Amino acid sequence: MSTDLEVFPPLRPAPPSEPQAAPPLPGAAVAPSYLTEPHGWASWLFTTDHKRIAILYMVTVTLFFFVGGAAATVIRLNLIAPQGSLVSAELYNKLFTAHGIVMVWFFLIPVIPTVLGNFVLPMMIGAKDLAFPRLNLLSWYVFTAGAVITLTAVLFGGVDSGWTFYPPFSTRSSYTYVVPAAVGIIVTGFSTIMTGLNFVITVHTLRAPGMTWGRLPIFVWSNYATSLIMLLATPVLAAVLALIAVERLAGIGIFDPSLGGDPILFQHLFWFYSHPAVYIMILPGMGVVTELVTCFSRKTLFGYKFVAAASICIAGFGFLVWGHHMFVAGQSLLASIAFSALSYLVAIPSAIKVFNWTATMFRGSIAFEAPMLYAVGFILLFTIGGMSGLFLAALAVDQHVHDTYFIIAHFHFIMVGGMVSAYFGGLHYWWPKMTGRLYSRPWSRLAALLIFAGFFLTFLPQFVLGYLGMPRRYHHYPPEFQVLNVLSSAGASILAVGYVLPFFYLFHSLRWGKPAGPNPWQATGLEWQTASPPPKHNFEQTPVITRGPYEYATGGTDHAR
Amino acid sequence: MDLFAAIGMPEVPLFPDQASAHAGRVDRLFFFILAVTGGMGASVGLLLAVFAFRYRRRTAADRTPRITGFPLLEWGWTLGPILPFAVMFAWGLAVYRDNYAPPPDAYEVFVVGKQWMWKVQHPGGQREINELHLPAGRPVKVTLISEDVIHDFGTPAFRKKVDVLPGRYVTVWYEPTAPGRYRLFCNQYCGTGHADMVGAIVVQRPDEHSKWLRDHAEGSAALEGRKLFLKLQCVSCHRTDGDAKAPVLEGLYGRRVLLRDGSTTEADAAYIRDSILYPAKQVAAPWEPVMPTFQGQVSEEEVLLLVAYVRSLGRGDLPRPNNDTPPPIGAPTELPNAGGAKK
Ligand SMILES: [Cu+2]
Ligand SMILES: [Cu+2]
Numbered sequence: 001m002s003t004d005l006e007v008f009p010p011l012r013p014a015p016p017s018e019p020q021a022a023p024p025l026p027g028a029a030v031a032p033s034y035l036t037e038p039h040g041w042a043s044w045l046f047t048t049d050h051k052r053i054a055i056l057y058m059v060t061v062t063l064f065f066f067v068g069g070a071a072a073t074v075i076r077l078n079l080i081a082p083q084g085s086l087v088s089a090e091l092y093n094k095l096f097t098a099h100g101i102v103m104v105w106f107f108l109i110p111v112i113p114t115v116l117g118n119f120v121l122p123m124m125i126g127a128k129d130l131a132f133p134r135l136n137l138l139s140w141y142v143f144t145a146g147a148v149i150t151l152t153a154v155l156f157g158g159v160d161s162g163w164t165f166y167p168p169f170s171t172r173s174s175y176t177y178v179v180p181a182a183v184g185i186i187v188t189g190f191s192t193i194m195t196g197l198n199f200v201i202t203v204h205t206l207r208a209p210g211m212t213w214g215r216l217p218i219f220v221w222s223n224y225a226t227s228l229i230m231l232l233a234t235p236v237l238a239a240v241l242a243l244i245a246v247e248r249l250a251g252i253g254i255f256d257p258s259l260g261g262d263p264i265l266f267q268h269l270f271w272f273y274s275h276p277a278v279y280i281m282i283l284p285g286m287g288v289v290t291e292l293v294t295c296f297s298r299k300t301l302f303g304y305k306f307v308a309a310a311s312i313c314i315a316g317f318g319f320l321v322w323g324h325h326m327f328v329a330g331q332s333l334l335a336s337i338a339f340s341a342l343s344y345l346v347a348i349p350s351a352i353k354v355f356n357w358t359a360t361m362f363r364g365s366i367a368f369e370a371p372m373l374y375a376v377g378f379i380l381l382f383t384i385g386g387m388s389g390l391f392l393a394a395l396a397v398d399q400h401v402h403d404t405y406f407i408i409a410h411f412h413f414i415m416v417g418g419m420v421s422a423y424f425g426g427l428h429y430w431w432p433k434m435t436g437r438l439y440s441r442p443w444s445r446l447a448a449l450l451i452f453a454g455f456f457l458t459f460l461p462q463f464v465l466g467y468l469g470m471p472r473r474y475h476h477y478p479p480e481f482q483v484l485n486v487l488s489s490a491g492a493s494i495l496a497v498g499y500v501l502p503f504f505y506l507f508h509s510l511r512w513g514k515p516a517g518p519n520p521w522q523a524t525g526l527e528w529q530t531a532s533p534p535p536k537h538n539f540e541q542t543p544v545i546t547r548g549p550y551e552y553a554t555g556g557t558d559h560a561r
Numbered sequence: 562m563d564l565f566a567a568i569g570m571p572e573v574p575l576f577p578d579q580a581s582a583h584a585g586r587v588d589r590l591f592f593f594i595l596a597v598t599g600g601m602g603a604s605v606g607l608l609l610a611v612f613a614f615r616y617r618r619r620t621a622a623d624r625t626p627r628i629t630g631f632p633l634l635e636w637g638w639t640l641g642p643i644l645p646f647a648v649m650f651a652w653g654l655a656v657y658r659d660n661y662a663p664p665p666d667a668y669e670v671f672v673v674g675k676q677w678m679w680k681v682q683h684p685g686g687q688r689e690i691n692e693l694h695l696p697a698g699r700p701v702k703v704t705l706i707s708e709d710v711i712h713d714f715g716t717p718a719f720r721k722k723v724d725v726l727p728g729r730y731v732t733v734w735y736e737p738t739a740p741g742r743y744r745l746f747c748n749q750y751c752g753t754g755h756a757d758m759v760g761a762i763v764v765q766r767p768d769e770h771s772k773w774l775r776d777h778a779e780g781s782a783a784l785e786g787r788k789l790f791l792k793l794q795c796v797s798c799h800r801t802d803g804d805a806k807a808p809v810l811e812g813l814y815g816r817r818v819l820l821r822d823g824s825t826t827e828a829d830a831a832y833i834r835d836s837i838l839y840p841a842k843q844v845a846a847p848w849e850p851v852m853p854t855f856q857g858q859v860s861e862e863e864v865l866l867l868v869a870y871v872r873s874l875g876r877g878d879l880p881r882p883n884n885d886t887p888p889p890i891g892a893p894t895e896l897p898n899a900g901g902a903k904k
Contacts, residue, residue, distance in 0.1 A: 089753050162750050168727060169710040173676070173752055257728025263711060264726075297616070298623065303630040306639070328713065329724045330731055333661055337654060344646040348639065355638045358605055359631075361612040365623030368613070376609060383605050387598035390646070394594060394653030396587050399660070400720040403713060403748040467591070468577050469717025471748045474756040478744060483573045553627030 031535030033436065048133035049536055054119035055434070056140050061111045062503075064147065067155070068102035069499065071095045076458075076492040079485045084476035092475040093160040094176070100163030101154055105185055106147050108419055109277060112284035113195055113230075114143070116426045117223045119434060121199065123527035123534065124217050126208025126543045131201040135194050143191035150184025153177040162473065164274075167255035167266050171247040179248055182241040189234045192280075196230030199223055208526075210545035217525060217549040218301065221308045222287030225315040229276045229283075232319070237273040240266060267329055271322035279318040282382075282414060283311060285422030286353055289375045292425050293357045295523045296372035297364030298552040303356045310349035317346040327398045336395055343393035350386050354379060369521070370444035374425030377452045378418055385413025388463065406466025409459045417455050424451070424502065431506060432520045436533045437513030443505040450498035457491025524551050580718035580739045580764055586656045587720040593652065597645050660721070663734035667702035668695075671782075671865045674725040675708035677754030679745070682865055686785060687777040691760030693745065695737050696770035702734040704830060708861045713749035716762055722748050730831045737764040786870025789863055791880065793855065801879050807852065808845050811879055814872040819846045833868045 034051045044052055074095055078086040122129055130136050157177035161170040170178050203224050243254050253259025255266040294301050323339030357379055388410040391397045432438055461484040470481050519528040530539050579585055671682040681689045695701050705714055707727040715722035723733040747758035798807035817825045821844045835842050840852035
């Protein structure tokens with residue numbers, strides 16, 4: 001990386017309204033940063049500091065992101081030619097299984113709560129740590145243990161059941177390491193539950209004086225909603241994967257009709273978890289974007305109550321729509337009708353959020369720093385992804401595009417275009433807080449633009465492919481689909497560059513970046529009212545909160561209420 | 562696509578063939594949703610672009626107003642989407658519903674999916690693998706079952722697909738309109754050969770189709786089923802003579818059957834399949850549950866032949882018992898009405 005580091009353009013000083021955190025007492029010794037004290041690798045591996053645990057999580061999930069990304073790379077390379085000449089069908093099937101399992105359970109689900117949430121959630125509510133710091137550390141060990149088990153199974157043995165584990169294929173017809181992979185996922189589920197529990201209790205009990213529910217940043221609201229889903233849905237996943245293991249190992253008929261079981265039962269249980277899991281993945285991202293849009297527009301959030309309530313509605317409705325994955329699976333007409341209607345209902349709170357973010361930018365002072373570029377990218381891509389869901393909720397259209405590339409495009413717009421963008425945005429936003437350093441402004445903006453452009457090129461052709469009928473999970477395909485597949489693979493290569501770039505300039509900033517100072521973005525969040533990187537207990541003194549989270553405005557009209 | 566041809570590229574379809582009336586209906590709904598979402602998306606995108614430009618930061622001292630909300634607007638965009646969403650939902654349902662109402666006079670075909678091929682049986686006994694020949698202009702009902710794992714019978718040109726489950730018949734129906742050759746895909750991941758489980762739907766003009774059927778006739782499915790019925794000794798119990806210990810199957814298909822537990826059920830294909838594979842599940846009154854299971858002895862294709870045979874049975878069609886072949890494994894060694902067997 002070259003030396004074109006720049007200081008961010010000087011921003012207007014913080015609004016002159018009442019300070020949120022008391023300034024350190026004059027003359028008091030400034031506490032050392034969480035990064036430097038205590039010292040040594042053991043102090044990291046046995047830390048109970050939420051900030052250090054966030055860093056531990058960051059290291060692990062980043063690794064898994066690149067593992068899952070490597071699988072995706074081979075998949076896209078293989079699909080350049082209709083006959084799928086790069087890898088065999090067996091290997092291809094193992095690759096898309098690995099890609100799905102790693103990305104869903106070891107990246108998308110944990111990433112924002114355990115990295116960004118762990119780091120900033122306690123600070124945002126003025127707490128010294130999470131409610132159960134040791135449980136937090138345990139959750140990282142459990143997560144890592146589960147990941148090691150599953151990744152060993154998936155990478156060294158290979159699993160070809162798809163991340164969805166549909167029986168009877170997974171129980172009687174897959175000659176691969178299905179059970180070890182499932183065991184690792186179950187273990188990881190416990191860590192998810194621990195994190196969820198910790199967040200819920202922290203938000204209930206550790207808010208600083210004056211931090212009322214109506215003053216919680218939306219990031220906290222959405223992690224709270226996410227945690228509720230984690231607590232309620234994850235046990236079902238553990239149960240259904242355990243049943244798969246039982247049927248495979250003991251031959252007890254649960255899902256396999258030839259043993260007297262019912263394969264549709266599996267699908268109900270699996271999607272009862274996995275649809276809410278979609279919201280586990282996207283809700284925290286919505287929280288991040290809310291922080292970014294307000295900060296970089298220097299505006300109060302438009303419709304705070306609606307946005308907060310929408311998070312909770314999404315968490316609630318999210319439990320009522322799982323059957324939309326089964327419109328062609330042989331469920332009853334009545335069930336399909338109900339699930340179709342409810343799926344439209346769940347789209348409304350998501351739409352509310354999009355409208356409110358857009359309205360927040362109205363009459364703002366918008367700075368397009370890298371985090372804001374990611375936020376705007378998120379809004380666009382999430383909107384497209386969400387609206388493609390309206391096609392799928394329509395029974396007749398779903399019957400045509402179900403299990404085709406239309407679905408692949410739909411959820412990648414939400415998961416990758418939305419969620420990964422949100423994570424990258426959040427990472428760029430809080431990086432100066434976490435490390436105390438500023439990264440390269442031009443490189444970071446370039447990476448954001450590359451990701452956006454690469455993303456479009458990768459996934460837009462897949463909508464067309466899907467409507468044409470190209471099925472998902474195909475190792476080779478009819479020749480008339482080649483041009484669109486080549487376009488998609490070309491986009492993926494741009495996307496890959498965009499994802500690898502931050503790895504370099506962020507690392508570079510650790511050593512050579514300019515010091516960030518406590519609040520480089522002039523943000524109002526509590527986490528910015530302390531040093532960067534923060535001291536072990538976050539604040540020199542427990543802050544007292546006297547106002548809402550997004551008091552950016554500096555004058556003009558007030559349309560409150 | 563002239564554009565692609567101009568630069569020496571193969572023809573690239575961007576929209577699928579329409580080979581049934583249903584396809585047109587799905588496409589109209591698709592374009593409706595595309596228009597609505599496109600409109601919404603474009604307005605959001607446009608607003609973002611305008612705001613991004615108009616309100617870009619000029620100086621560090623920009624002043625911004627404190628706007629915390631505007632309830633009317635917010636209730637507007639909370640409740641506003643309900644109407645277009647309701648239309649999408651209702652329209653989607655209206656088009657989808659016809660799946661559940663195959664016309665009674667439909668031509669019937671049976672399909673067995675197994676790793677990794679589709680086996681098709683026509684009522685006239687014609688069989689095909691990975692191809693399905695259909696007459697244009699006539700409704701067709703397809704009954705499907707899987708021999709192993711879940712597959713999916715995907716026919717993009719008809720805009721329909723259905724998961725093909727083991728252990729259970731599912732049906733789908735089409736009304737092909739345009740003669741041609743269309744792709745058939747397995748859409749549910751089923752293992753190594755998933756991408757090979759593909760084939761063609763061949764829609765033919767009615768006269769061509771009749772000719773095709775004639776050229777490929779082998780003896781009807783019912784006739785093949787009759788051979789099995791004799792070979793498997795079904796006839797040793799299901800017979801018309803004397804004090805039989807099993808119901809006479811003539812005229813059974815489509816009737817309502819009284820079961821021993823007092824309930825009734827329709828004698829459709831699924832019922833007959835269950836009677837052969839899981840006889841204990843539904844026992845017809847007033848009979849004793851002595852029928853052995855034929856699980857493991859017959860494949861799904863053979864079950865379909867037996868179903869076709871039972872279905873074809875009218876009054877007086879049952880053959881007389883044939884005692885030259887031994888009884889099936891698991892069947893009682895004594896004939897239920899031993900003694901009166903020969904007349
Ligand atoms: Cu879902
Ligand atoms: Cu398949």
